[in-house]
Amino acid sequence: MKRIAIFASGSGTNAEKIAGYLTDHPEIDVSLILTNNPKAGVIERARRGFGPEQQLHVPVLVFDRRTFYETDRIVQMLQRQEIDLIVLAGFMWLIPETLVKAFPQQIINIHPALLPKFGGKGMYGHFVHEAVVEAGELKSGITIHYVNEHYDEGNIIFQASCALEPFDTPEEVARKVQVLEHRYYPEVVEKIVLNK
DSSP: OEEEEEEOSSOOHHHHHHHHHTTTOSSEEEEEEEESOTTOHHHHHHHHOBTTTTOBOOOEEEOOHHHHHHOSHHHHHHHHTTOSEEEESSOOSOOOHHHHHHSTTOEEEEESSOTTTTOSTTOOHHHHHHHHHHTTOSEEEEEEEEOOSSTTOSOEEEEEEEEOOTTOOHHHHHHHHHHHHHHHHHHHHHHHHHTO
16 A cells, blocks of 8 residues: 655645545555644644545644754654655645655645746745736646755646636636646646556
């Protein structure tokens, strides 16, 4: 059985879609959800359960900045859990070099734009969609990529795009992009894990 850990900082909609999609999968188990935000919505989603009948309850670990950046506790715990793939689903912190080196080409992220445009430090969530609208882009989308020590610079695995209208607001762009996230991220995660 391949084991996945999901890192999330916010509401957890992508985490929920991935865990729900993989419910009862014969070869993949969503083993752990980790968050740096003790008030993150993903905690309640995990407690409530995922999947069509909300039967999949995934353990959650909440950690702080010092633990993440100044100790090896997270790395050691993931290694003890024999995690095959780390999935970032709205996780806002830069991944430390120790974690990247411990799990080479085993950490993936989804970015709400078509990289290399609109990436880098500070480019997340509504900031991305506002920048896309301000630039007058005719399309946006998602980029799923491997994670390295820099924001949004790892090798691209998959991209999908959506058309934008000149009158689209950042909120409308966000809605269109989220449709792509929920449609494709679970499928791409499955393919990557099965090819490990």
